[in-house]
Amino acid sequence: MSIRKKLYFWTDERLKIATLVDYMSHKAVPMHGHSIWYYFGGISLFLFIVQVITGIFLLLYYRPGAESAYESVKFIISEVSFGWLIRAIHSWSANLMVFAAFIHMFSVFFTHAYRSPREMTWISGIFLLALALAFGFSGYLLPWNELSFFATRVGTGMAGAIPVVGKFALTLMRGGEDVTGATIGRFFGLHVAVLPGIFAILLSFHLFFIQRQGISEPLEWERNPNTIKKYIPFFPNFILKDILVWLIMLNILAILAVFLPDGISAVHWPLGQKADPFAPPPPVIRPEWYFIFAFQALKILPSHIWFIEGELFGIMVLSGAGVIWLLIPFLAGSFKGGRKPALVIAFGWLVILFIIVMTFLGYVLE
């Protein structure tokens, strides 16, 4: 008996993996013209794993606090062996994860994979994306440099526009009236403990739903019952393809981290100068690229719309659109006979157009 088989039997004796392998090998993944979109969920997961690993490494040297945060990040990238590489991979994977998660979300939206019985997979996915954005927002402040300080001041300041709870939310986030060392403590705790904990639970649910319900088949198969349906086994065929994509991503990450350790253009994170609350703010303060569309939309609104404050109106409209987006599986109606919901598709394109235009304006109108 080969060593591989011996190892398998040894493990199976203890964990009963034979049933799991049997379950996975009987699971089939539909193959069709849009199968490529299936890989983006896996890419997001891979990049999240990379972030967890690099985040743990960064945690070994990072010291939160107004007097130590900047210095420790500087130490990591200039003195710690491969510290620069770890920080660069952490930052690149964070940005690429958000990008992959957006593609994953829109691909699920336009292939209508959210439809019954996968409503909970969609909702958990939307919350996961929201958590990913919260990871980005909280992590941005941690180097305590000039840009992150002022961007966080503007970002948290927007929360103050929310009626009734705005002032409370702002003080809660900042740990006081202004962004200070207390804010770093809060954001740090959020970034390395609170968010990962919630993320892990939600991610488990998300993956559990996918495993139990299988991967959604295209709507066209329902519309044309005569179509020849092709499947491949989840294990090992699809898993191997997933691993191949992950390896390609790893190569891309390595190249980006080595050639562009501080990022490039709108996606950049140079350490720069230490945050100085008394210094004049830099001429251009921008949040991370994935917040630009919301930031720009709130910025171009007039001071008042009817009797409502412009910023508050913007927050209400964006929040309303977010709730509709979240509840799409329940609002899209019936998909009987492979019917395509034209209104939902139009709404999806409107959202994409809005994000692209606002992001473009956010970078151009400066």
Add this chain to the structure above:
Amino acid sequence: MFGALAKLIRLTFIPAFLLVVSPLPALADKCFDCHSGWEEGDKTPSKLFSHDVHLKNGLGCSDCHGGDPTLDDMDEVRKSRGFKGVPNPAKIPDFCAACHSNPAYMVKHNPALPTDQLEKYKTSIHGKRLYEKGDIKVANCVSCHSVHNIESPEIPTSTVYAQNIPQTCARCHADSAYMKEYGIPTDQYEKFAKSVHGMALLVKKDNGAPACNDCHGNHGATPPGVTSLSAVCGTCHNLIADNFAKSPHKAAFDAMEYPECEACHSNHYIEEPKLYWVGTTDSSLCIKCHAPDDGTRGLATADEISKSLAKLFRSYGQSVAEIADADEKGMMVTDEKFALNEVKQAIIQTRTEVHTFDAARVGVIAESGIATAEKVYKVGQSKIDDYYFRRKGLGIATLLITILAIAIYLKIKSIDK
């Protein structure tokens, strides 16, 4: 009753109303009304006077030119009390000094302004020629401060604003035809503009850099003589002047009646110091006076100092280039750039210490700079090595991942079959 009320209005409210709405200066000073009426162009006294510091301090035409400003008729004005009219050029300093040399008067308008301008002016070359020889071509108050649009030296449009002073002096001093009879050069402005002082003042717009008046004085403008030159330069370069005064050169220069700073640095065209100035080569300044057999250690000292400086400059140049290279490659060199400032500081210090003409003192500072520069150079080198190591590492990692990816791809293909 109504008659009494009407009288009250007529006597109290109407005059009060007129007092508020009527243009008081026009009523009080007729000079403006008439002169602005018939003068044409932008450079006329009435136009220029709107920017004048005297107007801003509440003074009018009659405060300088005398006469009764409430009169309409010019003939009557000429006959009125204290009328001075246009002053004779030879009398302009006294004309201005009537107020400016009167502390009791000046304290009411500008207490910070000195009142000794006329006294100083009389000691200047300009003043001496005017008062002793009656030469009205020399500069008087209005030559520099202008007429009717006199502005405070702090105002950038003022003719005596620091950055405008060289041009103001050059109006006469760079005019070879105008200056012909005085037999002095007229290339001072041209030389000054190219000098380190001129570049700092006129190009970098650094008002801290010296203009003509900082060396020559302003109201007491005098060319500094051989004995006073080091005192003039030492006003700003005090450490250098101090070093020079304690050096063996001081006695030698005094004996030979050499101007101290000017002997090596020239006067108006003062260049950025060059490394080759100190040494024993043909282009060095030391050999102008020293010779191998002159019985002094002059050339030996010059040679030692020259070698120390050359080594310091070489080390600095190499470390700057190395750090720039590392920086360009995207490596973090913030601390090293900061350390290079220490080397630059050492270079500045050696420039001061050179004036002790003590090779040992220069050597100590140079060595400390060289040690820092070499340390920075090594760090720069290690950063560049690290840069190439990263790329080699990336190459190997990418290759391994690619091989693994190809293997998986082949496995997928075989399973699909």
